[in-house]
Amino acid sequence: MNQLEIDFQPGLTEQFPRWMDCVRDSVYGCGKALKVVASDIDMTSTELSRKIADNLNDNVNFPLEKFPELMEATGKLTPVYWLIERYLEDSEKKSKRARAALVEALPRILKMLEATQ
Numbered sequence: 448m449n450q451l452e453i454d455f456q457p458g459l460t461e462q463f464p465r466w467m468d469c470v471r472d473s474v475y476g477c478g479k480a481l482k483v484v485a486s487d488i489d490m491t492s493t494e495l496s497r498k499i500a501d502n503l504n505d506n507v508n509f510p511l512e513k514f515p516e517l518m519e520a521t522g523k524l525t526p527v528y529w530l531i532e533r534y535l536e537d538s539e540k541k542s543k544r545a546r547a548a549l550v551e552a553l554p555r556i557l558k559m560l561e562a563t564q
Contacts, residue, residue, distance in 0.1 A: 458541075459529040466529055470509065471499050473523035487520035488513050 456462075463469035474484055474495070485495035490513075498509040509517075518524060 460533050469529040470526045473521050473525050477521035484520045488516040
């Protein structure tokens with residue numbers, strides 16, 4: 448028997464209001480030490496930390512050409528998914544996808560409800 452899985456986690460653009468928030472999370476949440484990730488993209492940990500920091504007084508930014516290397520180093524694709532969600536999936540498409548998932552899950556839900564009676 449298959450188990451129904453419902454994910455109540457908000458979308459990436461809701462979790463991370465800005466793209467760099469998502470990038471930072473992918474770096475710090477990948478399970479690797481910052482110095483390992485930095486080394487994988489030919490930076491020092493201080494340099495990487497500074498480039499992804501949210502410091503308005505520091506005009507140093509993460510170089511976009513290093514982004515593919517960063518994704519390989521972290522193993523996280525969430526920043527790409529954030530961009531997709533932000534620019535390719537409007538609210539109508541999200542709603543339509545959610546309705547389709549509900550229609551697909553409804554027969555299984557009804558079977559489970561019958562089994563509990």
